[in-house]
Amino acid sequence: MGSLSCYPPCVTVFCLGNPAEAHQPSTVFDRADEFGAIYEENYRLLVGTVRDHFYISEIDAEGLAHEVFLAYFLKADEVSNSRAWLLSAIFNAGRAYMRWRARHVPLPAAFDQERSDPEFARISEALPDQMAAREAFACVTARCQIALRLRYLEGYSIPEVATELNTSSKYAAKLVSRCLRQAQDRYTKRGERDAGS
Amino acid sequence: MPVLEGRASYLRTIAQIANERAAARPAVRTLRGSRFDLWEKDIPDSWRTAGFVQELTTAASDVLEADPRESLALAQLALAVATSIPPDTYPTPILAQIEGTAWKEIGTAHRYRNEFDAALRAYDRAHRSFSSAHALSHDDAVVDFARAILLGEMGRYQDALDLLAAVEPMFRSFNDEGRIVKVAVLRGNIHMLQGQPQEAPPIYKRALVEVPEDDLHTRAMLNNNLGKAYSVLGDSNGAVVHLHEARQLFIALGMTVEVNRTEWNLAELLLLNGEFAKASPILQRVRDVFLEKGLPEDAGRAGLDLAEVLIATDRAAEARELVVTVLREFTAANLSAYALTALAYLRDELPKARQPRRAVRHVREYLDRLRDEPAHLFLPLPED
Numbered sequence: 001m002g003s004l005s006c007y008p009p010c011v012t013v014f015c016l017g018n019p020a021e022a023h024q025p026s027t028v029f030d031r032a033d034e035f036g037a038i039y040e041e042n043y044r045l046l047v048g049t050v051r052d053h054f055y056i057s058e059i060d061a062e063g064l065a066h067e068v069f070l071a072y073f074l075k076a077d078e079v080s081n082s083r084a085w086l087l088s089a090i091f092n093a094g095r096a097y098m099r100w101r102a103r104h105v106p107l108p109a110a111f112d113q114e115r116s117d118p119e120f121a122r123i124s125e126a127l128p129d130q131m132a133a134r135e136a137f138a139c140v141t142a143r144c145q146i147a148l149r150l151r152y153l154e155g156y157s158i159p160e161v162a163t164e165l166n167t168s169s170k171y172a173a174k175l176v177s178r179c180l181r182q183a184q185d186r187y188t189k190r191g192e193r194d195a196g197s
Numbered sequence: 198m199p200v201l202e203g204r205a206s207y208l209r210t211i212a213q214i215a216n217e218r219a220a221a222r223p224a225v226r227t228l229r230g231s232r233f234d235l236w237e238k239d240i241p242d243s244w245r246t247a248g249f250v251q252e253l254t255t256a257a258s259d260v261l262e263a264d265p266r267e268s269l270a271l272a273q274l275a276l277a278v279a280t281s282i283p284p285d286t287y288p289t290p291i292l293a294q295i296e297g298t299a300w301k302e303i304g305t306a307h308r309y310r311n312e313f314d315a316a317l318r319a320y321d322r323a324h325r326s327f328s329s330a331h332a333l334s335h336d337d338a339v340v341d342f343a344r345a346i347l348l349g350e351m352g353r354y355q356d357a358l359d360l361l362a363a364v365e366p367m368f369r370s371f372n373d374e375g376r377i378v379k380v381a382v383l384r385g386n387i388h389m390l391q392g393q394p395q396e397a398p399p400i401y402k403r404a405l406v407e408v409p410e411d412d413l414h415t416r417a418m419l420n421n422n423l424g425k426a427y428s429v430l431g432d433s434n435g436a437v438v439h440l441h442e443a444r445q446l447f448i449a450l451g452m453t454v455e456v457n458r459t460e461w462n463l464a465e466l467l468l469l470n471g472e473f474a475k476a477s478p479i480l481q482r483v484r485d486v487f488l489e490k491g492l493p494e495d496a497g498r499a500g501l502d503l504a505e506v507l508i509a510t511d512r513a514a515e516a517r518e519l520v521v522t523v524l525r526e527f528t529a530a531n532l533s534a535y536a537l538t539a540l541a542y543l544r545d546e547l548p549k550a551r552q553p554r555r556a557v558r559h560v561r562e563y564l565d566r567l568r569d570e571p572a573h574l575f576l577p578l579p580e581d
Contacts, residue, residue: 039204067332084372092334094212138281143236145277
């Protein structure tokens with residue numbers, strides 16, 4: 001059997017992928033007034049909607065509305081009805097925010113501060129590590145960046161890294177360790193340089 | 198934040214990204230088709246912008262149809278560049294959006310290359326990126342839709358239908374009419390894949406009525422699928438009409454691989470009707486294009502259709518030679534060991550088979566089935 005046409009997502013699944021739909025800078029510059037007007041027209045509506053519907057603070061509601069406008073900008077050309085899109089986006093953002101907040105409830109003052117949630121027990125160690133890792137990975141070649149990111153930030157196994165880079169597992173393992181050395185050398189040297197200056 | 202202050206900050210951000218994209222465009226143009234000798238070089242500081250990443254992901258999706266390999270490389274480069282952008286450079290959703298998009302393009306390029314597990318992994322990462330910001334639920338639904346396409350291709354039909362049932366209300370809430378139609382089309386495709394072709398035409402026809410006239414791509418896709426459905430149902434006239442319409446639209450869109458797939462469907466129709474002389478040159482051309490585009494699995498399946506034509510026209514030796522070539526291509530591309538077993542069986546069986554066409558068809562159907570069930574064992578024809 002031949003094949004059914006499915007969706008080449010370059011064209012249909014995501015706006016930025018479609019050359020006809022992609023934001024051309026000139027278009028954005030030309031449309032700055034339009035984006036500004038849409039912001040002004042809808043800002044209060046979005047803030048009020050999300051604040052009243054989800055009972056969240058004005059500041060949080062404003063932050064969410066601002067995020068929704070940025071998301072809107074990134075795909076405005078595929079939106080046929082701006083207001084419907086923005087309203088749906090703010091509702092969904094409100095839901096996502098509530099889910100996020102439910103996972104981050106502050107502990108009561110009386111709670112024994114020594115007893116930490118095991119899920120976050122290592123977060124104070126892990127978070128700076130993640131940020132430092134990104135900073136260190138930024139020092140290496142493009143191939144090393146992707147290899148290190150897959151292995152250490154995304155948790156890919158060596159065979160998975162190999163598939164992603166279309167190579168053998170043996171070569172992928174060598175590449176990862178070579179890249180790690182490169183990152184370590186360059187990151188250390190950069191640190192010494194920064195300290196010297 | 199007062200409205201005017203927010204508006205000013207918003208306009209500053211979008212102007213910044215627009216400037217970055219304008220600055221990135223010449224460099225990204227140079228990268229396209231360069232085969233990436235820059236992989237071993239450092240990423241210049243001037244590239245480390247959201248605009249540059251967006252240009253790369255746009256380029257990745259532009260070339261996807263014509264060259265999935267290059268699309269994958271561009272999307273991976275986009276991810277590498279995004280990795281090197283300090284997290285606090287942009288407001289919250291921007292970095293999440295560009296990284297999610299890079300992952301989505303990586304997933305889609307893998308899907309085009311039939312690397313389904315790698316595609317699923319990439320879509321998972323896209324989902325994780327998009328859900329790290331509150332306002333990217335539409336992007337997230339788009340990735341779920343892409344994942345439903347993939348699940349359908351993997352033969353996980355119920356999973357695909359479940360996912361479609363979940364994303365459709367999301368698209369409705371965003372008034373995203375285009376994707377609502379596409380959800381319907383994918384449902385039709387899944388009926389086809391499930392062996393319920395009679396269910397598909399009404400779904401496609403209904404969708405065709407709802408698609409705007411200027412949405413050429415969706416119209417092309419629907420016509421191709423209608424043609425395929427009519428072909429399977431034995432309505433040759435209906436099939437030819439819709440396949441030709443689809444071909445014209447794909448040509449207008451410059452979608453080489455899809456033009457090729459539509460021609461493949463036309464050739465199979467000719468094959469079914471015994472018009473071997475007409476089918477032969479089309480299948481040869483289709484196969485050549487798939488090979489050129491780095492799609493050996495499709496090239497191999499088209500090759501077996503061609504082998505069937507050769508046998509039907511008393512050129513059995515050429516058919517066997519072609520099977521040997523296909524086997525070599527599958528081996529070089531490191532494709533499924535089961536597929537290699539089936540092709541090796543065919544190579545050995547053809548010279549002695551009493552019904553060689555039947556043997557070719559048996560292996561051809563097995564290769565189709567293998568796409569849906571990668572662990573399905575090959576069994577020789579019972580009489581043999």
